[in-house]
Amino acid sequence: MSKIDPAKTLPEITHREIVARSRLFKVERLDLTFSNGEERQFERMAGGNRGAVMIVPMLDENTMVLIREYAAGTHTYELGFPKGLIDPGETALEAANRELQEEAGYAARDLHVIHTVSMAPTFFNAEMTIVLARDLYPQSLEGDEPEPLEVVEWPVSQANALLARKDFTEARCVAALFLAQKWLEEH
Structure with a gap:
């Protein structure tokens, strides 16, 4: 079984913006820089996180x-x-x-x-x-x-x-x- 690193550094969010929205949802684009220097864009549903x-x-x-x-x-x-x-x-x-x-x-x-x-x-x-x-x-x-x-x-x-x-x-x-x-x- 491989070891899980609990101290792994989260990627840095360098930019975020709403790229689409509907009556119910907002799509947010994140520009990320990972600890190894790799840069990526991710999209996620943005929300109020009410649960x-x-x-x-x-x-x-x-x-x-x-x-x-x-x-x-x-x-x-x-x-x-x-x-x-x-x-x-x-x-x-x-x-x-x-x-x-x-x-x-x-x-x-x-x-x-x-x-x-x-x-x-x-x-x-x-x-x-x-x-x-x-x-x-x-x-x-x-x-x-x-x-x-x-x-x-x-x-x-x-x-x-x-x-x-x-x-x-x-x-x-x-x-x-x-x-x-x-x-x-x-x-």
Whole structure:
């Protein structure tokens, strides 16, 4: 196994500018000089880095709650866990409970951060906090979805069948599933 150098020097950002923008995104070009003198240009999505949450809601010890919603990127309906941005002034756990109510019609009395993942760190400065929610009770808040989301109950014991589905493909959901199973085994 090769050694990782914790003191590796970050490249110097010599210039940055916004090169494209849309209603939702800004693309930033970075001019970089690496410690060995090499110079490169990189592009990345620029953003407010508010963070996001993904919730693995547990209806009981063996039943997860998933949602099925339209995914514009693939122009399909995808099955996955509730998720959303953290609003200004919210903690990750507050955002998780709000998103759970908006998307799945449940609130949780017991919330645990189980991991934080980055989303395509080569292109984004964005993190998603994975939250396990237990002791659920019916509670809805109005969300910003254009249509009602389908709520699907799924047994944890049937995780392999979930992974085999053509509509459960989002990498963050797959990671959340494995992280939740690990957390549940340990607790």
